[in-house]
Amino acid sequence: MDTDAQIVELDTTDPHALIATAAAFEVTATSPSTHYARTWLQAVEGGEVVGVAELELPLSENTDVAWAEVQVLPTHRRRGVGRALWQAVVERSRAAARTRVGGEVTVDVATPGPAREFAAAMGTVDKHREDHLVADLPVATSPVDPAYEVVTWRGRCPDEHREAYLAMRNQMNADVPTGELDLEPEVLNDERLATSEERLMRAYDVRVAAARRRADGTFGGYSLLFVPHGTDYGWQDDTLVMPEHRGHRLGAALKTANYADLPDDVRLVHTWTAPSNTAMHRTNTGLGFRVVEHMYEVEAPIA
Ligand SMILES: CC(C)(COP(=O)(O)OP(=O)(O)OC[C@H]1O[C@@H](n2cnc3c(N)ncnc32)[C@H](O)[C@@H]1OP(=O)(O)O)[C@@H](O)C(=O)NCCC(=O)NCCS
Numbered sequence: 001m002d003t004d005a006q007i008v009e010l011d012t013t014d015p016h017a018l019i020a021t022a023a024a025f026e027v028t029a030t031s032p033s034t035h036y037a038r039t040w041l042q043a044v045e046g047g048e049v050v051g052v053a054e055l056e057l058p059l060s061e062n063t064d065v066a067w068a069e070v071q072v073l074p075t076h077r078r079r080g081v082g083r084a085l086w087q088a089v090v091e092r093s094r095a096a097a098r099t100r101v102g103g104e105v106t107v108d109v110a111t112p113g114p115a116r117e118f119a120a121a122m123g124t125v126d127k128h129r130e131d132h133l134v135a136d137l138p139v140a141t142s143p144v145d146p147a148y149e150v151v152t153w154r155g156r157c158p159d160e161h162r163e164a165y166l167a168m169r170n171q172m173n174a175d176v177p178t179g180e181l182d183l184e185p186e187v188l189n190d191e192r193l194a195t196s197e198e199r200l201m202r203a204y205d206v207r208v209a210a211a212r213r214r215a216d217g218t219f220g221g222y223s224l225l226f227v228p229h230g231t232d233y234g235w236q237d238d239t240l241v242m243p244e245h246r247g248h249r250l251g252a253a254l255k256t257a258n259y260a261d262l263p264d265d266v267r268l269v270h271t272w273t274a275p276s277n278t279a280m281h282r283t284n285t286g287l288g289f290r291v292v293e294h295m296y297e298v299e300a301p302i303a
Contacts, residue, residue, distance in 0.1 A: 014108060016134065016292040018235060018270055021228045024203035031199060035060045035192070037096075041088055043072070043081045050076040053085040057096050061184040066093035066101045066302075070118075077114065086122050090302050099303040102181070105296045106132065116296070124298035128179030130272045131281070133289035137267050141260050142252035142287070148211040148220060150257045155201045157193070157208065164219040165210065166193060172240040177274045181297055204228055209257040211241075211250045220245030223254035227266055234262065236271035239280065252283045 020028075028038060036056050043051035051072035058065060068089045072081045093101050103124070105115045144150050157165045166188055173185035188196075200206050210222040221241035227234040241250045259269060272295060273280045 014106075014113070016108060016132065016270075017106070021203065021231060023229055027199055027203045033199070034195075035186075039092065041085055043085055045076070045081075051081040051085050053089050055089050055092055057093070057098065061186055063097075064099045065183070066096065066098040068093075068101050068103045070103075082118055083122070090300075094302055100299050100301050102127070102297065102299040105298050106293050107296075108293050109291060119296070119298050122300060124300040126296050127181045127299050128177075128274065128297040130274045130295045130297075131291045132293035132295050133271050133273065133284050133291050135269050135271075135284075135287060135289040137259055137262065137269060139256060139259055139288050141256045142249060144211065144253040144257070145248040145250065147215065148213055148248065148250065148253075150209055150254065151212050152207065152209045152257065152261060154205065154207050156197045161210065161219070162190060162193070165208075165222065166190060168210075168219060168222050168240055168242060169193065169238070171242060172238045175240065176238075177277050179274065179276075179297065181299070200226070207234075207258050207261065209254040209261075211245070211254055213245070218245075220248075221250045221254060223251070223258055225255075225258045225269070227262065232265050233268040233270065234259075234266055236269055246279075249283075251280060252287060255283070256287065 029040070032038070036058055038057075039055045041053040041055065042049045043053075051070070053071070054069045056067040057063075058067070066089070068086070070082050070085045070089070072085070090101060101124075103119070105119045105124075107113060107115055151161065153161070169188050170185075173187070197206065204226040205228075207225045207227070208222055209225075211220045212218070213220055219242070221239070223239040224237040225234050226237060236255065239251050239255055241248075269289075271284060271289060273284055275281055
C-alpha cells in the first residue's frame with residue numbers, strides 16, 4: 001500500500017521514532033473506532049506523495065478538540081507543503097465544530113529537527129512535555145513486594161479481573177499528569193474496553209501485569225505493554241499504582257515482570273514520562289531507560 005511505504009520512508013529521518021506498523025495502520029483505517037473519526041490527507045506533487053497528515057476527531061469526550069499530525073518528506077521541506085496540510089486539517093476541524101487543534105511534537109535530544117519551529121509557526125503553544133525513553137532488553141527484574149503477587153494476561157483481560165482492571169484503567173486516565181492540557185479523561189466501561197482489546201490484539205501482542213495483594217485479593221496496580229506483531233520492540237503504555245498501594249515499588253516490579261516474559265527477539269522498549277512525574281521518571285531511569293527525545297503536547301486555538 002502506498003501510504004505505508006511512505007510512512008516507512010519517513011522513519012529513516014528519525015532513529016527513535018515509533019512508527020505505526022502496516023498492520024496497526026490497517027486496523028485503524030479499515031475498522032473505524034466509534035470514539036474517534038480519523039481522516040488521512042496526502043499532499044501530492046507530480047503523482048508523488050510528498051507529505052501526509054492525520055486528523056483525529058474525538059467523538060465521545062473532548063468534542064471541542066481535533067488532533068493532528070503532519071509529515072513531509074525531507075526532500076520536499078520548506079516549500080509550504082506542511083503549512084498546506086496544516087491548513088487543510090484546520091479547515092476540516094472547523095467544519096467539525098472544533099475550537100482547538102492539538103498535536104505531539106517530538107524532537108531528538110541529540111539532533112533536534114524542524115518540528116518545534118514548524119509547530120510554533122502554525123500558532124501552537126506548549127501545554128505539556130514528556131520525555132521519550134528507551135531501554136535495551138533484557139533489564140534486571142525488580143522483585144515484587146512479598147505482600148503482593150503478580151497476575152499476568154495477554155490480550156483480553158480475563159472475566160474475573162475485569163471489574164478491578166476497569167477501575168484501575170479509569171483511575172489511570174484521571175491521574176496521569178497532563179500539564180496544562182485541558183482535557184476530559186476518557187471513561188472506559190466494559191463494552192468500550194472489550195472493543196478496544198479486540199482491535200488492539202489484531203495489531204499488537206498486548207501484555208498486562210497486575211499486582212494483587214495477597215491478604216485481601218485487592219488489585220493495587222497494572223502495567224500495559226504493546227509489542228507490534230512482527231517487530232523486535234515493545235512500547236510501554238500505562239503503568240499505574242493505585243493511591244493506597246503506592247510506596248512498594250510495584251511500578252518497577254510490574255514493568256519488569258512484563259519484560260521478563262517477552263520472547264528473546266524483543267530487544268528494546270519505548271516509554272514516555274513527564275519529567276515532573278518524579279516517581280515514574282526515577283523508576284524508568286533506575287531500570288536503565290535513557291532519554292532520547294522530548295515530546296511536547298502543543299495546541300492552537302482555531303475558533
Ligand atoms: C515539520 C514538517 C511537517 C514541516 O514541513 P514543511 O513542508 O517543511 O513546512 P513548511 O514549508 O510548510 O513550513 C511552514 C513554516 O514552518 C516553519 N519551519 C518549518 N521548517 C523549519 C525549519 N527547518 N527551521 C525553521 N522554521 C521552520 C517556518 O516558519 C515555515 O514557514 P517559512 O518557510 O515561510 O519560513 C516537516 O519538517 C516534517 O515532516 N518533519 C518530521 C515530522 C514532524 O516533526 N512533524 C511535526 C509534528 S506534527
